[in-house]
Amino acid sequence: MPATTTLYKKAVEVSEEYLGPAGERFIRRQISTHIGIEPEELGGRDLPKLVNWASLAFALLTDNSHEVKGFTRDMLSISSSRK
Amino acid sequence: MWIFIALVAVYMGLSLLLPPEYLRKYQMSEASLRLVSLTIILPVGAIQLSALYGFLKFKAYANKIKKTKEGPAFMQIANGLMVLTFGLPINSAASSILNYVARTNTDLQPTAIILKGYIALIFPFIAFLLIAKGAEGLIKTLKRPVSKQWTTFGLLGVIVLTAVYTELIVARAPVQDAKSGYHLPTWLILATIAIPYLYIWCKGLRAAYHIFIYKNRIKGTVYRNALDYLAKGLVIIIFASIIIQVLITVTERITSLSVAPILLIVYLLLGLYAVGFGMVARGAKKLKKIEEV
Numbered sequence: 001m002p003a004t005t006t007l008y009k010k011a012v013e014v015s016e017e018y019l020g021p022a023g024e025r026f027i028r029r030q031i032s033t034h035i036g037i038e039p040e041e042l043g044g045r046d047l048p049k050l051v052n053w054a055s056l057a058f059a060l061l062t063d064n065s066h067e068v069k070g071f072t073r074d075m076l077s078i079s080s081s082r083k
Numbered sequence: 084m085w086i087f088i089a090l091v092a093v094y095m096g097l098s099l100l101l102p103p104e105y106l107r108k109y110q111m112s113e114a115s116l117r118l119v120s121l122t123i124i125l126p127v128g129a130i131q132l133s134a135l136y137g138f139l140k141f142k143a144y145a146n147k148i149k150k151t152k153e154g155p156a157f158m159q160i161a162n163g164l165m166v167l168t169f170g171l172p173i174n175s176a177a178s179s180i181l182n183y184v185a186r187t188n189t190d191l192q193p194t195a196i197i198l199k200g201y202i203a204l205i206f207p208f209i210a211f212l213l214i215a216k217g218a219e220g221l222i223k224t225l226k227r228p229v230s231k232q233w234t235t236f237g238l239l240g241v242i243v244l245t246a247v248y249t250e251l252i253v254a255r256a257p258v259q260d261a262k263s264g265y266h267l268p269t270w271l272i273l274a275t276i277a278i279p280y281l282y283i284w285c286k287g288l289r290a291a292y293h294i295f296i297y298k299n300r301i302k303g304t305v306y307r308n309a310l311d312y313l314a315k316g317l318v319i320i321i322f323a324s325i326i327i328q329v330l331i332t333v334t335e336r337i338t339s340l341s342v343a344p345i346l347l348i349v350y351l352l353l354g355l356y357a358v359g360f361g362m363v364a365r366g367a368k369k370l371k372k373i374e375e376v
Contacts, residue, residue, distance in 0.1 A: 019373055
């Protein structure tokens, strides 16, 4: 499996933990709107930007700061697990 | 949307011109009567508009996800909410017109009351069938199948509800009594009012139960939170519907109360509807936002 696809899948997995069936659509929107690439083209260098935008967008969906922190932490863990 | 607002305006106008009959017997001045009516009409109008808001948000959400595997199920729930929402002002406006007919022509009073009963039934009947079908569709998208059997608690609840509701109908005043809620023989009330209502209450409660099951089985804390509002809102709306029907069966006992308890009952019911539709609207707004950011 290409590394980019794995990264995308990992991001979707994290997102689904918080947004359920809407998780994949959420990540696809963040990638295509803010990074301007096809979701399957997501590379390691795009991850910090994705984490920032996805965390910002996620914060608009809940007032629970623990959830926002948890989401950001889990998204960041995708980058650290690559190293 | 404009049709809906026009219907709400028709209801409010008619109700203001023709204050409720049950308030007339308290010998209030015409001004007091209109003022008391206004304290009922305005919240009813606000609830109807909040139901419209919730429906529009939910429909927009269902449209956004129509191509997903949950899409058709959510669309069916949205259609059910549409029937329920549009049924509110149609039912209120028809009820005001029929009240006027009954008041101006006493010969037509039984017909008007019978018609009112069936108009009040038809919209929630269609709405809860659609919502139940949608909720069933949602649990079909789950990987692990959900048992179709009733739980002991659910079955007992249905038995108790049926027994109590039937007892209240059978024990009510004779058909000829003008205060009687239905103006129909008992067997016809049981066959065409009680059984359909019991059926849709069960369907509606089961729909809410299915949404709860769906919510508990899927991932996503934020998504689940939004669905939680939707399911709880539906349960409250169904309970308010049950309470209204129970009150109709005991109309003759209620109308003997003084004005304060009657208004208290009306305000409590309005409060229940407001909370129910408010929760549906909140859940729908959250679900829609998830698909937008």
